[in-house]
Amino acid sequence: MERNELLLVYGQDPKRMAYRLADEAGLDQLIGDRQRRVGLKPNLVLASPAENGATTHPGLVEGLIDYLQERGFSKLCILEGSWVGARTREAFRLCGYEELSARTGVPLVDTQTDGAREYDCHGLPIRICDSAMALDFLINLPVIKGHCQTYLTCALKNLKGLVPNAEKRRFHSLGLHKPIAHLNAKLRQDFILADGICGDLNFEEGGNPVPAGRALAGRDPVLLDSYACALLGLAPDEVPYISLAASLGVGCADLGKATIQELNRPQGLPTAKAQGRLVRRLASRICAKEACSACYAALIHAMEKLDAEGLLDRLPETPCIGQGFRGQQSPKGLGIGRCCAGFAHNLPGCPPTARQIRDFLQNL
Numbered sequence: 001m002e003r004n005e006l007l008l009v010y011g012q013d014p015k016r017m018a019y020r021l022a023d024e025a026g027l028d029q030l031i032g033d034r035q036r037r038v039g040l041k042p043n044l045v046l047a048s049p050a051e052n053g054a055t056t057h058p059g060l061v062e063g064l065i066d067y068l069q070e071r072g073f074s075k076l077c078i079l080e081g082s083w084v085g086a087r088t089r090e091a092f093r094l095c096g097y098e099e100l101s102a103r104t105g106v107p108l109v110d111t112q113t114d115g116a117r118e119y120d121c122h123g124l125p126i127r128i129c130d131s132a133m134a135l136d137f138l139i140n141l142p143v144i145k146g147h148c149q150t151y152l153t154c155a156l157k158n159l160k161g162l163v164p165n166a167e168k169r170r171f172h173s174l175g176l177h178k179p180i181a182h183l184n185a186k187l188r189q190d191f192i193l194a195d196g197i198c199g200d201l202n203f204e205e206g207g208n209p210v211p212a213g214r215a216l217a218g219r220d221p222v223l224l225d226s227y228a229c230a231l232l233g234l235a236p237d238e239v240p241y242i243s244l245a246a247s248l249g250v251g252c253a254d255l256g257k258a259t260i261q262e263l264n265r266p267q268g269l270p271t272a273k274a275q276g277r278l279v280r281r282l283a284s285r286i287c288a289k290e291a292c293s294a295c296y297a298a299l300i301h302a303m304e305k306l307d308a309e310g311l312l313d314r315l316p317e318t319p320c321i322g323q324g325f326r327g328q329q330s331p332k333g334l335g336i337g338r339c340c341a342g343f344a345h346n347l348p349g350c351p352p353t354a355r356q357i358r359d360f361l362q363n364l
């Protein structure tokens with residue numbers, strides 16, 4: 001896998017999805033020597049099961065462990081430090097990681113109890129946990145989700161779990177964006193497998209998961225976060241730490257330079273089930289017939305942005321979406337995705353991203 005590549009897979013089985021992404025990416029060749037110490041860093045911000053939209057599905061981590069152990073990598077660990085106020089050990093237990101560790105023999109490292117040293121992170125001193133700096137290869141497994149302060153949390157921000165609690169507090173006092181970018185200039189992630197199965201639209205702590213049924217792999221956290229922005233209907237400049245990280249040489253924010261490959265198509269996924277009050281309200285403004293989860297989630301993300309801008313009531317027609325509209329002609333209708341190609345106003349794509357949908361609806 002090259003640094004400008006992103007691989008996308010759709011499905012409902014996290015373990016198989018992760019294994020397939022690792023295989024397609026040639027992860028074993030990226031790591032190289034079987035003696036290298038490999039760390040897997042999920043997002044366990046708090047003790048909340050992945051189904052709530054905040055934490056990484058343990059099945060994704062298990063898929064990678066299976067892949068790596070089958071190929072002779074034995075120096076593996078799972079490392080994480082929950083946010084200030086939550087106990088990592090409790091998150092390991094409740095999110096299924098204790099059980100995963102017992103089953104696979106891969107140890108858990110709680111970075112909240114780890115030692116740390118200060119490093120010069122491109123001009124900003126930051127204390128980083130010893131267990132993270134001792135790794136030879138860091139695999140980041142963030143959740144693609146919204147964040148009430150930074151709007152997006154994904155690959156770049158997930159490394160905050162590898163600094164001590166006192167540094168996490170300081171990150172907030174520094175406004176998050178700058179320290180996140182600078183941390184990534186020192187602590188490099190070598191491979192990213194992002195969990196886009198059911199991330200929360202708005203809150204880091206979850207509670208309102210939106211099923212999208214996808215996972216995304218890449219090597220460049222800036223590029224991957226830029227793409228995650230598109231999936232959530234955000235422009236990359238709405239998340240300042242992305243361009244800041246790019247300016248520090250962490251990666252490339254230009255999606256025009258990315259090669260994005262889908263390993264399968266979203267057809268066959270169960271139809272989307274809207275959850276939560278916000279989603280229900282937005283869903284009442286959509287006409288959906290057998291919409292795939294990823295397509296539906298993208299439209300919900302885009303509608304949420306339009307709602308915040310006061311534009312929702314100015315749409316000329318109710319947006320239609322889903323495989324149930326295939327082959328239908330609508331001389332006045334507004335249709336999202338390839339399935340609605342017969343509509344007067346149609347955005348092609350299968351699925352289109354939330355950003356594309358937002359731009360399309362704004363222009364209408």
Ligand code: SF4
Pocket residue numbers: 266267290291292294295321322323336337338339340349350351352
């Ligand atoms: S365009 Fe149709 S088939 Fe493609 S993701 Fe959307 S609903 Fe599914």
